[in-house]
Amino acid sequence: MMQSNKGATSMEVEEAVPSETKVVSKPNFKPLKAHEISDGQVQFRKISVPKHRYTPLKKAWMDIYTPIYDQMMVDIRMNVKTRNVELMTRRDTPDVSNLQKCADFVHAFMLGFDVIDAVALLRMDELYVDSFEIKDVKTLKGEHLSRAIGRLSGKGGKTKFAIENSTKTRIVIADTKIHILGSFANIKVARDSLCSLILGSPAGKVYSKLRAVTARLAERF
Amino acid sequence: MVATPSAGVEALHRLKLTEPLMYLTPSSELATAARIASEHLFASLKPYTPKSPFDRLLVDEKFDAEQIWQQIDLQSQPLISAIRRQVNKFEKDPQELKDIFKSGESDQEQKRELVLEGEKEEDSDEEDDELDDESNEEEDEDEDEMEEDESGDGEREHKERGGVGVEDKFLNIQEMKEFMEDDEAREYGVNKKKQVMKKITRKFGEDDEEEDDDEDDDDDDDELGVLELAGEEDMSDAEDARYEDFFTSTKKRDQSKKPKVSEKVEDIDISNEEETEDSDTGDEDNDGMGSDDEMKTDNLSTHEKQLLEQRAKIEEVERENLEAKSWTMQGEVNATKRPKNSALEVDLDWERNAKPPPVITEEVSQSIEELIMKRISEGHFDDVQKAPSLPSKAPREMKELDENQSKKGLGEIYADEYAQKTGLVSQALSFSDEQKKEASLLFKKLCLKLDALSHFHFTPKPVIEDMSIQTNVPALAMEEIAPLAVSDAAMLAPEEVFSGKGDIKEEAELTQEDRKRRRAHKKRKFKAENAKRIAKKPRENTETAADGNEES
Numbered sequence: 001m002m003q004s005n006k007g008a009t010s011m012e013v014e015e016a017v018p019s020e021t022k023v024v025s026k027p028n029f030k031p032l033k034a035h036e037i038s039d040g041q042v043q044f045r046k047i048s049v050p051k052h053r054y055t056p057l058k059k060a061w062m063d064i065y066t067p068i069y070d071q072m073m074v075d076i077r078m079n080v081k082t083r084n085v086e087l088m089t090r091r092d093t094p095d096v097s098n099l100q101k102c103a104d105f106v107h108a109f110m111l112g113f114d115v116i117d118a119v120a121l122l123r124m125d126e127l128y129v130d131s132f133e134i135k136d137v138k139t140l141k142g143e144h145l146s147r148a149i150g151r152l153s154g155k156g157g158k159t160k161f162a163i164e165n166s167t168k169t170r171i172v173i174a175d176t177k178i179h180i181l182g183s184f185a186n187i188k189v190a191r192d193s194l195c196s197l198i199l200g201s202p203a204g205k206v207y208s209k210l211r212a213v214t215a216r217l218a219e220r221f
Numbered sequence: 222m223v224a225t226p227s228a229g230v231e232a233l234h235r236l237k238l239t240e241p242l243m244y245l246t247p248s249s250e251l252a253t254a255a256r257i258a259s260e261h262l263f264a265s266l267k268p269y270t271p272k273s274p275f276d277r278l279l280v281d282e283k284f285d286a287e288q289i290w291q292q293i294d295l296q297s298q299p300l301i302s303a304i305r306r307q308v309n310k311f312e313k314d315p316q317e318l319k320d321i322f323k324s325g326e327s328d329q330e331q332k333r334e335l336v337l338e339g340e341k342e343e344d345s346d347e348e349d350d351e352l353d354d355e356s357n358e359e360e361d362e363d364e365d366e367m368e369e370d371e372s373g374d375g376e377r378e379h380k381e382r383g384g385v386g387v388e389d390k391f392l393n394i395q396e397m398k399e400f401m402e403d404d405e406a407r408e409y410g411v412n413k414k415k416q417v418m419k420k421i422t423r424k425f426g427e428d429d430e431e432e433d434d435d436e437d438d439d440d441d442d443d444e445l446g447v448l449e450l451a452g453e454e455d456m457s458d459a460e461d462a463r464y465e466d467f468f469t470s471t472k473k474r475d476q477s478k479k480p481k482v483s484e485k486v487e488d489i490d491i492s493n494e495e496e497t498e499d500s501d502t503g504d505e506d507n508d509g510m511g512s513d514d515e516m517k518t519d520n521l522s523t524h525e526k527q528l529l530e531q532r533a534k535i536e537e538v539e540r541e542n543l544e545a546k547s548w549t550m551q552g553e554v555n556a557t558k559r560p561k562n563s564a565l566e567v568d569l570d571w572e573r574n575a576k577p578p579p580v581i582t583e584e585v586s587q588s589i590e591e592l593i594m595k596r597i598s599e600g601h602f603d604d605v606q607k608a609p610s611l612p613s614k615a616p617r618e619m620k621e622l623d624e625n626q627s628k629k630g631l632g633e634i635y636a637d638e639y640a641q642k643t644g645l646v647s648q649a650l651s652f653s654d655e656q657k658k659e660a661s662l663l664f665k666k667l668c669l670k671l672d673a674l675s676h677f678h679f680t681p682k683p684v685i686e687d688m689s690i691q692t693n694v695p696a697l698a699m700e701e702i703a704p705l706a707v708s709d710a711a712m713l714a715p716e717e718v719f720s721g722k723g724d725i726k727e728e729a730e731l732t733q734e735d736r737k738r739r740r741a742h743k744k745r746k747f748k749a750e751n752a753k754r755i756a757k758k759p760r761e762n763t764e765t766a767a768d769g770n771e772e773s
Contacts, residue, residue, distance in 0.1 A: 116630030123632050158624035165623040168638075170631050181631065207622055 032096075043096070045087040045103040046079075053110050054083070063115045064106065067122055072098045076106075085110075104129070111179045112172040118181070130187045131179045137198045149173065151197050159203050163193050166214040189213050229261020256280035259289065263296060270300050407520060409467055468522065 049057055057064070061078070068076045068087070075088040085106050089099050101122055108118040108129055121127050134140060140148050152173055153160050160171050169182030169190045178194060180187050193206050232254040239251065263278035273296045280289055311318040387394065521529070548559040549567055556564075579585065596602065627634070640646045726735060 114630065116632060119630065120632030120635055124635055127631075127635075154624075157626070161626050162622045162624045165627050168631070168634055183635075210622065 043089040043099050045099055047085045047087070047103060047106045047110060049078075049083045049085060049110060053112070057085075057109070060109070060115050064109060067119060068102045068105070072102050072122065074099055074102045076102070108181060112174055113170055113179070113181055117170045121181070124183075126183050127181065128184060128187060129179055129181050130191065131177060132191070134176045134178065134198055137195050140198075145176070148198050148200075149175075151200075151203070152178070152194060154203060159197070159206070162207060163190055163210065166210045167193075167217075185217070189217070226261060226264070229257055229264070232258040232261065256289070259293065263293065266296065266300060269303070270296050272299060409522070 057078075065076055068074050073090055073093045075090055077086050077088075078084075079086055087099060087102050087106070093099065105118050105121045108121055109115060111129065111131070113129075121129075134145065134148060138148075151159070154162075160173065163169070164171055167182065167186045167190045169180050169186045171190060171194070172179040172181075180190050180194075182190065189210075193210055196209070197203070197206055235254050236251070236258055243251065257280070260278045260280045263275075267273065267277070275292055275296065278289065278292055548554050548563065551558070629637075637646075724739070731739070
C-alpha cells in the first residue's frame with residue numbers, strides 16, 4: 001500500500017525527494033498496566049459510607065470484598081475512623097477501568113442497591129446509575145410529597161417492582177431521592193414511568209404504558 | 222229718529238241721483254240720507270223677517286257704520302235664505318205661486334212683483350256697498366243668479382198648460398218632459414241642464430222658439446231628447462252631436478262658467494229632483510247641502526264613480542300601509558306588547574304539533590293490561606340483544622406485569638439475557654408459543670379453504686412470508702379449478718413488475734416540453750455512446766490507422 005501511495009505521490013511531484021527514511025511500521029504498544037499509567041504511582045479511590053448503610057455494609061462485607069479483591073484485583077479496605085471504603089490498585093490489576101468499576105459498585109451499594117444487583121455493574125460495562133430528586137420533577141410539599149412517594153412505591157412496593165421487572169432495572173427510593181440502576185434505554189423508560197407517577201398519573205395508566213413499551217423492547221430482540 | 226216712509230223713499234231717491242264720485246268724500250248730508258233710507262228699508266222688510274231681534278233699525282248719530290251694518294246683516298241673511306227657499310219651491314211648483322197670488326192676476330204682474338223684489342234687494346245691496354264694499358260681491362252674484370233663475374221660472378210658467386188631448390190633471394206632457402230632462406241631466410252631467418237654461422234665458426226675448434220645446438214629444442229616447450237640446454244649441458243640426466256632449470265630465474264643459482253658477486244650478490236641480498221624488502214634502506234643506514262632493518257624485522257617470530271608488534280604496538290601503546300594524550299582524554307578540562284582554566277578542570287558532578294526551582279510559586287501561594299479561598305468559602319481550610361479534614383474530618397474549626420483587630439479581634438477569642442473545646443457551650421457546658404458532662397456521666389454512674368455497678366473502682390468500690421465487694404467471698395457470706374470486710396476491714407485486722423507469726407517457730400524451738426533453742435525452746445518450754465508441758476505437762485504430770481516418 002505504501003508503495004503504491006508513494007508511487008502516486010511521485011507521479012504528482014515532479015522531482016521526488018529521495019526518501020532516505022525507510023518504511024517504518026506502526027509501533028505496537030502493549031496496554032499500560034494500572035501502575036504504569038500514572039508513572040508507577042498507585043491509583044486510589046475513596047467512597048464515604050452514610051450512616052444508614054454502615055450496618056448493611058458490615059453485614060454484606062464479604063459479598064463485596066470477594067468479587068472486588070478476587071475478580072477485579074483491586075485492594076479494598078474500610079477505614080473505620082473516616083468511615084470510608086478505600087480502594088487501591090495492585091500491581092497486577094489488569095485494567096484501569098477495574099478500579100472505577102469497583103468504585104461504582106461500592107458507590108451503588110452505598111446508595112442503597114443490593115449487592116446482587118450492584119454486582120451487575122462489575123460484570124457489564126453498559127450499566128449506569130441515574131439519580132434524581134422528586135423536586136426536580138415537580139415541587140411538592142408536605143402531604144403532597146408523602147403522597148407522591150407513596151404513589152411511586154405503591155402498596156407493598158408493587159408499583160416499583162412492576163417497573164423494575166418490566167424494564168430490567170433496579171430502583172431505590174430514598175426519601176426524596178430516586179436512584180435507578182440499569183442500561184441506558186431501560187433507565188429512560190423507568191425514569192419516564194416514575195416521573196409520570198410523581199406528576200400524578202394513576203398506577204394503572206403507568207402499567208399500560210409499561211406494557212406497551214416492554215413489548216416493544218422485547219420485540220427488538 | 223223715526224222717519225216716515227215717504228221720507229225714507231225720498232232719501233232713497235236722492236241717494237240714487239247723486240253721482241258716484243260724491244260718495245268718495247265724506248259728507249254728513251249723504252250720511253243722514255243713507256241712514257234714513259236704510260231705516261226705511263229695514264222697516265219695509267221687517268214684516269218678512271219674523272225672527273229678527275230688532276224692531277227697527279237703530280241709526281242714531283252715535284251708532285257706528287259697522288254697527289248699523291251688523292243690524293242689517295242680521296235681518297238680511299235669514300231673509301235671503303228664506304227668499305231663496307221660496308223661489309226654489311215656486312220653481313218646482315208654479316201652481317202654488319199662482320194660488321198665492323190669486324189666479325186672476327196676469328203673469329206679467331207676477332213677474333213685475335218678482336222684479337221689484339229683485340230691485341229692492343239690489344238697492345239694499347247698494348246700500349251695503351256704501352257701508353262696506355267688500356263683502357257684498359258674493360251676494361251680488363247671488364242676486365244676479367237669482368234674477369236669472371227667477372226669470373227662468375217665469376219662463377217655465379209660460380210653458381205650462383200646453384193643452385194637448387192626452388193631458389189631464391194627472392199627466393202633463395210638459396212636466397214629463399221636464400222630468401226626463403232632469404233625469405238625463407243627472408245621468409249625463411249638469412251641463413246639459415245648464416245649457417238648456419242658458420239657451421232658455423237667451424230665448425227669453427225671442428218667443429218664437431218656445432214652440433220648439435213644445436214639439437218635443439219623444440220622451441222615451443233620452444239620447445234623442447238630449448240630442449234635440451244639443452241640436453237646438455247648434456243651429457238644430459242633430460248630426461253635430463259629439464261624444465263629449467254625452468260622455469264627458471262636468472268639469473270639461475264647465476270652464477267658461479264660474480263655479481258658483483254650477484253650484485246654484487245644481488242646487489236647483491237637486492231640489493227639483495227631490496221635489497219630483499217626494500212630491501208633497503216641505504222645503505228640504507237644499508241650502509244645508511253644503512257638501513259639493515255629494516252633488517258631484519250624483520252627476521258623474523258609472524265609470525267615474527268606479528274610478529272614485531277605486532281611488533278611495535287605494536287611499537285607504539295606502540293609509541293602512543303607512544300606519545303601524547295591529548298587534549295581530551306583528552309576528553311574535555308577548556302579553557306586554559298587546560292591549561289587555563285583546564287575545565280574548567281575537568279568534569286564535571294555531572297548529573299544535575304535539576299529539577294530544579291520550580284520554581285514559583277503562584277500556585284503554587284494560588287493553589294495555591291484557592297486552593302485558595299476554596306478553597309475560599308468552600315470554601316475548603322486546604329486550605335489546607347484543608349482536609354477537611365474531612372473533613376475527615386470536616386475542617393477543619398479554620404479558621403480565623410481575624408485581625413481586627424479582628428473585629433474580631439484576632446481574633443474573635442481564636447474564637441470562639446475554640446468554641440467550643448469543644445463543645449459548647438453547648432458546649427454549651415457551652411451550653405455549655410453539656403450539657400457538659402451529660395452531661394459528663393450521664387455522665389460517667383452513668379459513669382460506671372455507672372462504673374459497675363461499676363466494677360471498679372474499680378474502681385473499683394469507684400472506685405467509687417465506688423466501689421463494691415468484692414467477693409472474695397468470696393465476697389461471699396456477700389453479701385449474703378456480704373459484705370466481707381469485708387473487709394473484711402471491712404473484713409479483715406491481716412494483717416488481719414495473720419499476721417506474723423508462724417512458725411512462727404515450728406518444729399521444731406528450732406535451733411539447735416532454736417531446737423536447739425526450740429528444741434531448743436521446744441525443745445525450747447517443748452522444749455518450751458515440752463518445753464511448755470513439756474512446757474504444759483508438760485501441761483498434763492503432764492497428765489500422767488509415768482505415769480509422771477514412772471511417773471517421
